Amino acid sequence: MYIDCHIHIALMGERTKEYRDRILMGDFFPLQEVLKKYKDKNILYLRDGGDRYGISLKARELGKEFGMVLKTPVYAFSKKGKYGNFLGIPISGMDDFNREFKNLLKLKPDHFKLIISGIVDFNYPDRVTEELNFAFDEIYYMIQKAKDKNLRVMVHANSSKAVQAAVKAGADTVEHGYFISKEELYLMAENDVIWVPTVSPLGNLIEKEDKKFKNQLENIRRIYLKHIENIKEAFELGIKVTVGSDAGTYGVDHADGFFNEIRHLKNTGLDEAKIMDKVFKNGIRLFL
Numbered sequence: 001m002y003i004d005c006h007i008h009i010a011l012m013g014e015r016t017k018e019y020r021d022r023i024l025m026g027d028f029f030p031l032q033e034v035l036k037k038y039k040d041k042n043i044l045y046l047r048d049g050g051d052r053y054g055i056s057l058k059a060r061e062l063g064k065e066f067g068m069v070l071k072t073p074v075y076a077f078s079k080k081g082k083y084g085n086f087l088g089i090p091i092s093g094m095d096d097f098n099r100e101f102k103n104l105l106k107l108k109p110d111h112f113k114l115i116i117s118g119i120v121d122f123n124y125p126d127r128v129t130e131e132l133n134f135a136f137d138e139i140y141y142m143i144q145k146a147k148d149k150n151l152r153v154m155v156h157a158n159s160s161k162a163v164q165a166a167v168k169a170g171a172d173t174v175e176h177g178y179f180i181s182k183e184e185l186y187l188m189a190e191n192d193v194i195w196v197p198t199v200s201p202l203g204n205l206i207e208k209e210d211k212k213f214k215n216q217l218e219n220i221r222r223i224y225l226k227h228i229e230n231i232k233e234a235f236e237l238g239i240k241v242t243v244g245s246d247a248g249t250y251g252v253d254h255a256d257g258f259f260n261e262i263r264h265l266k267n268t269g270l271d272e273a274k275i276m277d278k279v280f281k282n283g284i285r286l287f288l
Ligand SMILES: [Zn+2]
Pocket: 006, 007, 008, 049, 246
């Protein structure tokens, strides 16, 4: 049995709109098809990143019928006007947060998802679109509020600044974690954080030599190799790395994403059996 700790059940790559529109019309067949795909490949534990339409919430309910566990934050919180608004609720400040968080709790989230940085910028070999979108005090406040409600905290963070803020503020998991240095790796090790490095969105583009990103492939390759190097070091430091494929995003298909991620993690030099063992042990902790 396998676990994918970072998926987007509300996304379907380039076909997201058509897929989402059908679900929002009340036709849940496409959602059942996706869940079935996971089940057929024995990926029975899924951790979602949330969406603004309640699709992952519906998937949680349907998953139970399939004998699967899908955990969702319902929707993610992000800074208004910055990256991540499409995954949930954009907030301007802490008043906004308090009001929206109260609403969120009524929907019984399984964990709390916070987006505090941008994404990898393919136009450069070393840049994130937005380094850090909240003040540290705000991040700390939101994470502690979630922890008070016994919710584990999943933080989307790329850049040294964002990962430092996430870990110091008490995040349980760091999602992505691109562009980090040794300092952040040590910090994750010391704080027993689980790292979900989501290599597939970049790795798959390189493998496919995706024409859509023809002019950016060299940058993507450099970022990917640096990330793999960091993951190799994370394994050596004993950081709890696990699989999160980011399935649903461009170039990462549902269910196949898990196996893509394992293939990419093998580029750290660790053999498959050891990777499988580690990612399972680390991933299951998020479901207990
Ligand atoms: Zn994601």
